[in-house]
Amino acid sequence: xxxxxxxxxxxxxxxxxxxxxxxxxxxxxxxxxxxxxxxxxxxxxxxxxxxxxxxxxxxxxxxxxxxxxxxxxxxxxxxxxxxxxxxxxxxxxxxxxxxxxxxxxxxxxxxxxxxxxxxxxxxxxxxxxxxxxxxxxxxxxxxxxxxxxxxxxxxxxxxxxxxxxxxxxxxxxxxxxxxxxxxxxxxxxxxxxxxxxxxxxxxxxxxxxxxxxxxxxxxxxxxxxxxxxxxxxxxxxxxxxxxxxxxxx
Amino acid sequence: xxxxxxxxxxxxxxxxxxxxxxxxxxxxxxxxxxxxxxxxxxxxxxxxxxxxxxxxxxxxxxxxxxxxxxxxxxxxxxxxxxxxxxxxxxxxxxxxxxxxxxxxxxxxxxxxxxxxxxxxxxxxxxxxxxxxxxxxxxxxxxxxxxxxxxxxxxxxxxxxxxxxxxxxxxxxxxxxxxxxxxxxxxxxxxxxxxxxxxxxxxxxxxxx
Numbered sequence: 001x002x003x004x005x006x007x008x009x010x011x012x013x014x015x016x017x018x019x020x021x022x023x024x025x026x027x028x029x030x031x032x033x034x035x036x037x038x039x040x041x042x043x044x045x046x047x048x049x050x051x052x053x054x055x056x057x058x059x060x061x062x063x064x065x066x067x068x069x070x071x072x073x074x075x076x077x078x079x080x081x082x083x084x085x086x087x088x089x090x091x092x093x094x095x096x097x098x099x100x101x102x103x104x105x106x107x108x109x110x111x112x113x114x115x116x117x118x119x120x121x122x123x124x125x126x127x128x129x130x131x132x133x134x135x136x137x138x139x140x141x142x143x144x145x146x147x148x149x150x151x152x153x154x155x156x157x158x159x160x161x162x163x164x165x166x167x168x169x170x171x172x173x174x175x176x177x178x179x180x181x182x183x184x185x186x187x188x189x190x191x192x193x194x195x196x197x198x199x200x201x202x203x204x205x206x207x208x209x210x211x212x213x214x215x216x217x218x219x220x221x222x223x224x225x226x227x228x229x230x231x232x233x234x235x236x237x238x239x240x241x242x243x244x245x246x247x248x249x
Numbered sequence: 250x251x252x253x254x255x256x257x258x259x260x261x262x263x264x265x266x267x268x269x270x271x272x273x274x275x276x277x278x279x280x281x282x283x284x285x286x287x288x289x290x291x292x293x294x295x296x297x298x299x300x301x302x303x304x305x306x307x308x309x310x311x312x313x314x315x316x317x318x319x320x321x322x323x324x325x326x327x328x329x330x331x332x333x334x335x336x337x338x339x340x341x342x343x344x345x346x347x348x349x350x351x352x353x354x355x356x357x358x359x360x361x362x363x364x365x366x367x368x369x370x371x372x373x374x375x376x377x378x379x380x381x382x383x384x385x386x387x388x389x390x391x392x393x394x395x396x397x398x399x400x401x402x403x404x405x406x407x408x409x410x411x412x413x414x415x416x417x418x419x420x421x422x423x424x425x426x427x428x429x430x431x432x433x434x435x436x437x438x439x440x441x442x443x444x445x446x447x448x449x450x451x452x453x454x455x456x457x
């Protein structure tokens with residue numbers, strides 16, 4: 001009998017220790033064209049989702065912000081402007097290729113002085129306890145092998161009163177929108193992936209991983225179980241994406 | 250409830266328009282830099298909308314006041330007409346404006362003074378769009394048309410005012426209103442004096 005622990009990788013079940021490697025392969029493959037694909041896939045709306053995340057973050061001058069799964073640095077760029085020279089933004093990602101693209105992009109945009117880059121696993125964040133005023137993880141939590149462990153790790157490095165914001169795909173509220181979204185995700189997305197990055201599989205994984213991700217209510221409970229207080233969420237674009245917010249007590 | 254995506258889109262559009270406009274007025278942009286780190290919150294009662302204008306070294310950032318813990322440097326709350334009136338009128342005081350203000354009200358005076366000197370180089374904007382030659386020619390034409398419209402507007406306003414006050418006698422003229430106000434003031438003063446005398450007389454009678 002095989003009693004090896006497994007987890008999902010899209011619709012497949014894979015041994016727990018293999019998931020991170022498989023996710024890494026996906027992101028190594030798409031890193032170079034990640035931004036173009038994001039704009040194409042969402043019609044640019046991902047920028048509005050991120051904008052709302054920043055509005056809800058309450059970040060201000062002098063704050064320390066951790067942008068987990070920060071990828072190409074969209075959020076880090078805005079945060080570095082808000083926290084000013086006396087603040088600090090840490091752009092963290094487990095994937096080296098994504099981090100390199102993000103770091104180069106931010107350097108090209110003139111961000112320096114208040115930004116550091118860190119290759120870090122969300123489950124084992126390499127920072128001291130009570131360090132950050134705000135942590136964001138945008139479109140990253142669903143790729144993490146052990147989400148509960150990652151949430152506890154985030155709670156540990158947040159300062160008391162600090163807030164965690166999880167921006168992630170979720171479950172559309174409307175049945176009709178849900179059907180249209182399914183068709184789009186499973187037919188159009190892989191086709192676009194094939195066309196732009198010559199990699200349909202990575203985009204099929206994207207659609208599958210979204211379906212396997214916990215819905216709004218389940219994620220809220222997971223955050224509460226991890227120890228966050230005042231957990232709440234906002235549905236965006238009919239629930240295609242949800243923004244969860246929790247405070248470290 | 251409005252989907253946050255739409256709210257973010259509205260905020261992003263407004264922010265783009267404001268910062269794009271500021272690109273054509275470097276002097277105002279540089280004056281705004283002095284306000285870096287300050288923020289102005291605006292609550293529009295009818296719309297249930299709370300916007301925050303954050304000033305920083307790169308321009309203006311606009312967000313919705315979703316964060317209850319965040320307190321802008323100055324916060325205005327009022328009706329849309331009141332806020333529009335405050336933004337467009339020359340005066341800075343809030344009397345009779347139906348607008349309330351909290352926090353650092355000196356920021357309001359600073360913003361009003363900067364806005365007063367706002368002068369967008371709209372010819373430059375047209376040049377960026379059409380090229381220097383075509384842009385300059387269109388700008389000259391527009392400038393001529395605008396001048397003509399402004400002159401016509403002023404003449405029309407003067408003629409209408411004269412017709413209503415002098416010919417049609419539908420409304421009193423400026424000097425008549427001033428005279429009436431002075432008479433009202435005198436009457437109020439006389440009534441106050443009479444009241445005071447009456448009180449004094451009453452006290453005397455009671456003392457006896």
